Amino acid sequence: MKTVFVNLYFVANPDGSWVLIDTGVPGSATKIKQAAEEIFGKDNRPQAILLTHGHFDHTGAAKELAEEWKAPIYAHPLELPYLTGLSSYPPPDSSVGGGAMAYMAFTYPKKPINLKDKIKVLPNDGSVPGLQGWRWLHTPGHSPGHVSFYKDEDRTLIVGDAFCTCHAESAISVFSNKREVHGPPAYFTPDWGSAHHSVEKLNDLNPEVAASGHGMPMRGSELKSQLDRLVHDFWMVAVPKHGRYVHEPAVMDESGVVSVPPPVSNPVPKVLAVAGAVAAAGLAWAAFSNRKNSSQQKHASQNRPYSHNRVMQGTPPGIDPNQDDPQAHTNNYP
Template structure:
């Protein structure tokens, strides 16, 4: 796992072989956006300690959606350090193991990529302490807001920190190369509309489930990419 500074003393990316998570700091209080794959809890704790921070100050884990490379270590971290786990109402039953992970409608070129992603261990059933809805306010980042962004999964969300210009887009947007619509969607039309909605927030920092964060000309780059998505 690689630890990458995005905003010094505020925001860090934890990059795994497949996917990534983000650590937000409000002083000593910590928020994790997504949680890597199953078995990565020790690496995440080590990354936190390497920053001079304490895992016991992890207050919440916000899941952008129900896929295994985002949920994996959430339950273990929450059980160990008392953090609360948040997920959208529509994905929460999948996170808890009550419903199967929804199957995406794959384009032909996505099939080998999807099979590669399945090499990540399955996420264990994980408790959800708070089910989220569009527009919900979260107590971190000087005011964070939930943006329902369905299409990748029914309960996919973005998290917007307007006072800092930060957007966590989950897998609605990918940035492995120029930003583009994320892959493996259950409803591509919905995903395109969600991409446009998230881009319309005009963030100055874009954080994605796959690919490097975008910190230069972010709003215009995302607006152009969203306009061309189909």
């Protein structure tokens, strides 16, 4: 189910029990409950709510649905700071991506939500609560505790935002339903090195079907060829040329955000960005009807340097003990 610009998934077992993966944007609870009743019956509540990660467009209805259904919510432990009110996510970077969805990123909620009395940690053994034959994989980069879900039997993969099947920065692409493999949403990805490794991990599964948080599900040879290319050319086609996190990732741990790189200037004025985004959303469907098939993201110049000096995940954070309190976490990012 698509809620405005992001997908959530109903996943069933052979016996009719089911789980919900992600919960859409805020205000989606009624729509989700109605769909669940139509699919599974009035009194068939989910075994669990599973979160690929805690960004606002994936957790919008989580609290309301958990209370309504008396269902536990599961997430990776590294997502807990953002789901228990402890820490904000790193600030989005609206200077990257070049589309209306990216330009509007400065308006997107980044404050934590508090699901403290409802949230549980995914099992260490990789099993998925409420689902038979599935396993979860840690796929960080877009967020520190991002996970994807995989069913070995038929090679079905639910990827969250580890990669997208549309150009997530573009409003026209998001609303047009054209299937095309792209990297994770650039404006909300604070660790590109980890994001690359996660895409490699998912490609190694050789999925037959991939269902992402943004874009239509893809399958077969089209999926395989485009995913292979994304892995091979990741630093050319997925990573922005310039941006806040391109050469230095945000540093995060089990307590939340430790440090973030300084912001970069955005050449697009915010007022103009919002106006353009609204206009783009209104014209998206009309544009799609006359839109020619576009090619995959074009390669940047082959002379573009790679970012070998970036701090990779797992590297001790650069904290000066004489100046910084490593236990001090703030929600007041710019």
